[in-house]
Amino acid sequence: MEDNKISGRFRKNIQIGSEVEVVQKNHQRSGELTEGFVKRILTNSPNHPHGIKVQLETGEVGRVKNVLL
Template identity: 65%
Template sequence: MNGNKRADIKIGSEVKIVQKHDQRTGKLTEGIVEKILTNSPNHPHGIKVRLDNGLVGRVKEIIN
């Protein structure tokens, strides 16, 4: 599942994000969602979240 819809992402979900500095390479970082930062119901580049380790990025894939 991709991370374009806010309703699909829950706090505590395991996701893969792309950080701002990794957007060109497309390198994904895995982690647990701590906070959802995007307020709109959907976003074409992925919903922005903060992971439990403090990293911020846009969700590209929802693992569970």
């Protein structure tokens, strides 16, 4: 499974509807990942060192750690 992941630090890797793993703000210390599908991309810059911030279809917001293929 580890081979089927793309870095979430680059906006070009993320599209609306992509399946991703994100870290929510309240889980940054533990690193707990939440899986879901991208509803909105909230970061405007082409890259971000901690991951592109997105809103999932569930309404949760977090920074993308991995884009799942």
